[in-house]
Amino acid sequence: MKNFYDVAIVGAGPAGSFLAYLLSKEKFKVILIDKEKFPREKICAGGLTPKVLKIIPFNLKPVIEKEIFSLRLISKSKKNLYKKYQRPFVYTVKRARFDNFLAQKAKRVGAVFLPKHKVKKIVEKNGFWQIEAGNKLVKAKVVVGADGANSFVARLMGFRVDSIDIGLQYEIPHLKQQNTQTITIGWDLIPDGYAWVFPNRQFLEVGVAGPKSLGKKLKLYLETWVKFLGLKRDNLPLSGYPIVHRLRQTPLVKDKMILIGEAAGLNEPLTGEGIFYALKSAQIAAKHLKDFLTGNPTALKNYERNINQEILPELKTAYLLKKISPIFSPFVFKLIKKNDYYWDVLYRLFSGGKTFLEVKKQLRPDRFIKRIYEIKRATSKFSKSQRYT
Secondary structure (H helix, E strand, C coil): CCCCEEEEEEECHHHHHHCCCHHHCCCEEEEECCCCCCCCCCCCCCCECHHHHHHHHCCCHHCEEEEEEEEEEEECCCCCCEEECCCCEEEECCCHHHHHHHHHHHHHHHCEEEEECCEEEEEECCEEEEEEECEEEEEEEEECCCCCCCCHHHHHHCCCCCCCEEEEEEEEEEECCCCCCCCEECCCCCCCCEEEECCCCCCEEEEEEEEEECCCCHHHHHHHHHHHHHCCCCCCCCCEEEEEEECCCCEEEEEEEEEEEHCCCCCCCCCCHHHHHHHHHHHHHHHHHHHHCCCCCCCCHHHHHHHHHHCHHHHHHHHHHHHHHHHHHHHHHHHHHHHHHHHHHHHHHHHHHCHHHHHHHCCCCHHHHHHHHHHHHHHHHHHHHHHHH
């Protein structure tokens, strides 16, 4: 039947395009819809960790801008730590090229790609979804929301995120003498936030992210960060975007609709990594959508259960580490400075060899915090006793 699909995916970012690719490879009829003309710009630092390459089953070399081997960490006290790894720590991409590359991959294996078609309306009719996108009307058995932080599908489902950060970024042309082989992370420079420099072939992506509640202060943090780095932004435009977080078991499935990637709030709160979780959620969704479309009516709920088991604990742990980082980071800096083992822990965390849960168990921040409060309490009692002697 013309314009009838097994799955309609709204949003052609990494999550939506990768899901379209995986399902189309399995010979399901898939339409991938996006409101923008492709390739389109997407504000993002553009960092892919090595674990991303483990998920993607095809070569990403055509869109890799830089292989980054070194990491610089800068703390609030201006301590500066540097490590060069033997293997790439991060790969940088331009999201316009990367996202279009994934969408075209999906198209080549059979997905129908419909850019420049904004979804205006989704209604259920005769047991199927009827989707009005631009001037087209299509039908599908299942609708997948992969349409980002301001997801139309998420609003339709009544989905609410638990936390919102704001990212602000300048794209600054780099000079020949500047170091373009190092990722720089500003740690604990911003309340509940972080700062970064990600280099690609032509630009330095320089930004900060922090809670929405910081408001206009966030721009001041960015200007301070740019000045500290000795960079000149001149009259370059400022870009901003929301970073949404799901930290509870809020529903991701409703009436044959599901959410994946950023639309589901699957962004890691400590470093802001979203692409890996977008791709991982698409991989999990593909498995359960296949199961659903071949006759298992409970398979979509199994998708939500899998997300809660495989991804949610990592996001919650990263959120906890983010919250305690103001008191924990000096201790971590000392560990990293004294022992290369902890640099290796960082590499394994980003490459997929370690999880946030494993790091939490290893560092035992609860014990460290308890010890700090014990010292503070003892110091306070001593100070009081001195006053009365």
